[in-house]
Amino acid sequence: MRVYLDNASTTPMFPEVIEHMAEIMRENFGNPSSIHQHGRKAKSIIEYARKTVAKVINASIGEVYFTSSATEANNMILKNAVQDLGIKNIISSPTEHHCVLHTLDYLHLSKKCGVQYVDVDAYGNVDYAQLEKFLKKSTIKTMVSIMHGNNEIGTMADIQRIGKLCKDNHALFHTDSVQTIGKYDIDVQANNISFLSGSAHKFHGPKGNGFVFISNENIISPFIHGGAQERNMRAGTENVSGIAGLSKALERVSHNMDANRVNILHLRNTFKQKLSEYFEDIKFNGRQDGQFMAHVLSVSFPPGPKTDMLVINLDIAGISVSSGSACSAGIEEDSHVLKAIGHDTERKTIRFSFSEFNTEEEIIYTVEKLKGLTNISK
Numbered sequence: 001m002r003v004y005l006d007n008a009s010t011t012p013m014f015p016e017v018i019e020h021m022a023e024i025m026r027e028n029f030g031n032p033s034s035i036h037q038h039g040r041k042a043k044s045i046i047e048y049a050r051k052t053v054a055k056v057i058n059a060s061i062g063e064v065y066f067t068s069s070a071t072e073a074n075n076m077i078l079k080n081a082v083q084d085l086g087i088k089n090i091i092s093s094p095t096e097h098h099c100v101l102h103t104l105d106y107l108h109l110s111k112k113c114g115v116q117y118v119d120v121d122a123y124g125n126v127d128y129a130q131l132e133k134f135l136k137k138s139t140i141k142t143m144v145s146i147m148h149g150n151n152e153i154g155t156m157a158d159i160q161r162i163g164k165l166c167k168d169n170h171a172l173f174h175t176d177s178v179q180t181i182g183k184y185d186i187d188v189q190a191n192n193i194s195f196l197s198g199s200a201h202k203f204h205g206p207k208g209n210g211f212v213f214i215s216n217e218n219i220i221s222p223f224i225h226g227g228a229q230e231r232n233m234r235a236g237t238e239n240v241s242g243i244a245g246l247s248k249a250l251e252r253v254s255h256n257m258d259a260n261r262v263n264i265l266h267l268r269n270t271f272k273q274k275l276s277e278y279f280e281d282i283k284f285n286g287r288q289d290g291q292f293m294a295h296v297l298s299v300s301f302p303p304g305p306k307t308d309m310l311v312i313n314l315d316i317a318g319i320s321v322s323s324g325s326a327c328s329a330g331i332e333e334d335s336h337v338l339k340a341i342g343h344d345t346e347r348k349t350i351r352f353s354f355s356e357f358n359t360e361e362e363i364i365y366t367v368e369k370l371k372g373l374t375n376i377s378k
């Protein structure tokens with residue numbers, strides 16, 4: 001048996017998405033910028049996809065642009081909001097994805113913008129009182145960039161609350177919603193969101209396809225210069241089949257969102273309960289009640305020679321998972337997210353992440369394998 005429990009990294013594509021993309025590559029190969037029928041057909045596929053994304057996040061069609069990834073979308077938002085909208089201060093959190101944090105480092109080091117980080121607690125919750133304090137104290141044009149759901153530990157931010165704080169304090173709000181699009185309701189208007197990013201491969205679509213929402217009130221200049229594609233915002237001939245795959249996958253996940261979440265939460269709960277039952281001294285990272293993502297379970301195992309090798313040994317046993325560590329100068333250390341929540345550095349963390357393709361049988365298989373691979377069974 002081969003078990004895939006790394007769905008926060010990427011997800012298997014829906015077979016019908018692959019079919020749909022193949023058909024488009026075969027039948028609709030026109031360049032969307034061409035005015036003949038082949039071109040117009042390709043263009044209409046992109047515009048249909050734009051409508052799909054806009055509907056899911058309650059945006060206007062003209063506020064959605066396709067990109068190569070969420071990494072590109074986040075770069076575009078942060079760099080061009082500073083360049084074009086006079087943003088002088090960005091308030092973020094230390095648990096953001098590297099594509100946000102490294103962009104903020106760049107903006108800060110090149111003196112383009114000041115950056116402030118709010119604290120997070122041991123569960124990864126941002127300190128909302130501190131955020132409010134920072135916002136109230138800021139006399140320069142400010143943007144808040146806080147992710148909706150954390151990809152490593154699953155903790156979710158209260159975007160409604162952050163949106164309100166931003167509105168009350170005249171700040172713009174950017175949220176990286178890569179881990180939550182198609183899994184949780186997101187309403188850009190109700191939550192005062194100015195910028196948002198998403199990525200198809202996290203919801204069973206193709207890799208290399210992302211999108212960005214830019215509210216009509218905050219127009220920024222093109223990120224990639226060239227032709228007039230994406231209404232001049234992002235030059236380069238569009239990846240038509242990829243965009244079609246993104247929209248097809250998003251339609252399907254958002255249609256079954258509530259039922260999927262219930263099923264995935266059931267898998268997570270079963271797994272968590274069995275781990276607690278069988279193993280001594282394990283810890284779960286991130287929020288375990290209230291606002292957390294059903295598809296992520298971050299588990300810390302006690303130190304020991306066996307747990308050190310767990311990711312590799314699980315792989316050999318047929319189970320794909322991610323570790324919670326980063327390799328820095330050849331030394332394995334806790335990721336920036338685990339460091340930010342004050343995780344015990346001696347412990348070995350594994351992120352198990354689920355999708356609708358996983359089964360209870362796979363969960364039970366994984367627990368059985370873990371029993372053999374660790375020496376901490378009760």
Ligand code: PLP
Pocket residue numbers: 008009068069070071072097099147149150151176178179198199200209210
């Ligand atoms: N933001 C978050 C929270 C992510 O989990 C990821 C992917 O791991 C990204 C951004 C980057 O997305 P992409 O792979 O589309 O560049």
